[in-house]
Amino acid sequence: MRTSGLIGGMSWESTAEYYRILNQGVRNRLGPTASARCVLWSFNFAEIEDLQHRGDWDGLTTRMVDAAQRLEACGAELLLICTNTMHRMAPAVEAALRVPLLHIANPTAERIKAAGFRKVGLLGTAFTMEHAFYRGRLAERHSLDVLVPNPDDRAVIHRIIYAELVSGTVLPASREAYRAIMARLVEDGAEAIILGCTEIMLLVQAADSPVPLFDTTALHAEAAIEMALAG
Known part of the structure; x- marks a missing residue:
């Protein structure tokens, strides 16, 4: 080993x-x-x-x-x-x-492609959602079409990560906010959702999303x- x-x-x-x-x-x-x-x-x-x-x-x-x-x-x-x-x-x-x-992006992308998905929503910190280092790798190396939430939703996701999840705080209202954001991504065409921050799995599970979730931590x-x- x-x-x-x-x-x-x-x-x-x-x-x-x-x-x-x-x-x-x-x-x-x-x-x-x-x-x-x-x-x-x-x-x-x-x-x-x-x-x-x-x-x-x-x-x-x-x-x-x-x-x-x-x-x-x-x-x-x-x-x-x-x-x-x-x-x-x-x-x-x-x-x-x-x-x-x-x-971290490689096993996530490989599992998504193996499941037959190509258009995915991405949740994460503002840095992960907005900067090219992560989305670019998924698109250029793995040919995935990556959707990110709108600016207001990105701000909500980022705030919950840094104000709550990194401290182990899990609030029902925040779970509802993430559920609504994921539903909007699905309305925009997302076939699956990447939990692209390693703390998000503390907040949402498969039952919270209308499409499959891919937890980068796991x-x-x-x-x-x-x-x-x-x-």
Whole structure:
């Protein structure tokens, strides 16, 4: 089994889910006492959030590369960035490593295509929904037609993530807001919805959407299990 390196803490609420999925998956594959071999670098998310909203992407890239190199030095044989937004600096992280980086968008896109969908709605932070690094990869590398919510809906999604979900706060009113936004994306032609922020799975489940949901947290972690056990 390869050792997985997790760049987490963004937020720790979703990183805990990564740890759970990795360990449960390995146990299911290898037996009741088996667990995942992994090392974790956990950021103080308050510092990361501040840099994100100040637009200091160079400072964030420096921190991410440093974390990745520390994990590699600790014996990580494959790397995961446990957040969608911070994949903005995935190319810089990948370039600084000798071990592979498993990009979160790839297993998500592959599962969507295997299910026969091509037009998908994307929920995430404003950075993920509006910047090209994520939508562009889905479109250019995987030929997916990506829809994002309207500006008002994007603001609601972003606020709920940063004001509630990263702190583990799950409110019924916020779930209803997400349900309505997903319904509008379906009206616009979305055949499926990507939960493109690793905290969104805390808020909505399959029953909340009229079309299939693709949870990037679970898909990323499950792909890491396959990669680790194939090594």
